[in-house]
Amino acid sequence: MxxxxxxxxxxxxxxxxxxxxxxxxxxxxxxxxxxxxxxxxxxxxxxxxxxxxxxPVIEFFGRLNPKDKLANEENYQFLFAINEAYYQNSKVDLLKIRDTVCKSNLSDKREKLMIIDVYLAIVNDEYDSINQKTLQELKDRIFMANEFDLDTMNLYCNCMVFYDLDTNLMISRKLIKQYQGNKNSLIEKNLLGIIINIINFCIKEKRYEEAIPFVECANQIIPKPEIYFYKSVILFFTNIIKYKRNNSKNYLEVCNNIIDNISKVGMNKFSQELKIFLQDNI
CATH class of the missing domain: 1.10.260.40 (lambda repressor-like DNA-binding domains)
Incomplete structure (x- = not known):
């Protein structure tokens, strides 16, 4: 079909x-x-x-080609299925996709398996299990990209943890220059995800001023329902930076309100992570 x-x-x-x-x-x-x-x-x-x-993306592509989820329209299916599983933190789905890729005749099977293995390591919090040669190959692929397509953009967003802050700043600036002003919702989500990671890293290393241009870029993206969560997290980080600048407790109150709101919608684990982050960085 x-x-x-x-x-x-x-x-x-x-x-x-x-x-x-x-x-x-x-x-x-x-x-x-x-x-x-x-x-x-x-x-x-x-x-x-x-x-x-x-x-659901995985459901759609499963029905599109039930016998082999990745054999027909392979690029669509891999890109969306792998990211759906990754963002759902689903080891089971990642392993299913890996098994499907192993049994397929995809021309770029090795590269797809490499990406899945890295995502599995991140989901399992087992960074040391990643083959260093594989990791370097993946990092080089992103670093050397002249332009970012959606696939590379997703890959970079998920693998930023493997770069040092200066490299992340350089890659992110290049990516933002390419996509700033793009109104596609999926592009905006990925861009905001990358900005969230960058601001997170800057706060951890107390390099607050370098985060400001990324905050300004995020503020230029018009709020809409599908990016409300991303905007909330950026507001959380922004208020931590403001607090570090002038020590007003009003900014901490905003941070705690965001944590409460995220908890109220059922994202308890993430709200706890933000709470710990706030405690560690004020």
């Missing part, structure tokens, strides 16, 4: 018109041509369309 056919099947099962289904991701006319197999939807637009309509 092709992407357009499966999108149509989902749409009809939910009783939606093409206009309703296209949301604000695609024009209704373009989406209609995707369903008919005339136009090819980009990776960024497909993931945004799936999220907008509440379709």
């Amino acid at each position: 092709k992407i357009g056919d499966l999108l149509k099947k989902y749409r009809l099962s939910r009783g939606k018109t093409k206009k309703d289904w296209a949301k604000n991701v695609l024009s209704p006319s373009f989406y209609a041509r995707v369903e008919n197999g005339i136009n090819r939807i980009s990776a960024e637009d497909l993931i945004n369309l799936l999220y907008a309509n509440g379709i």
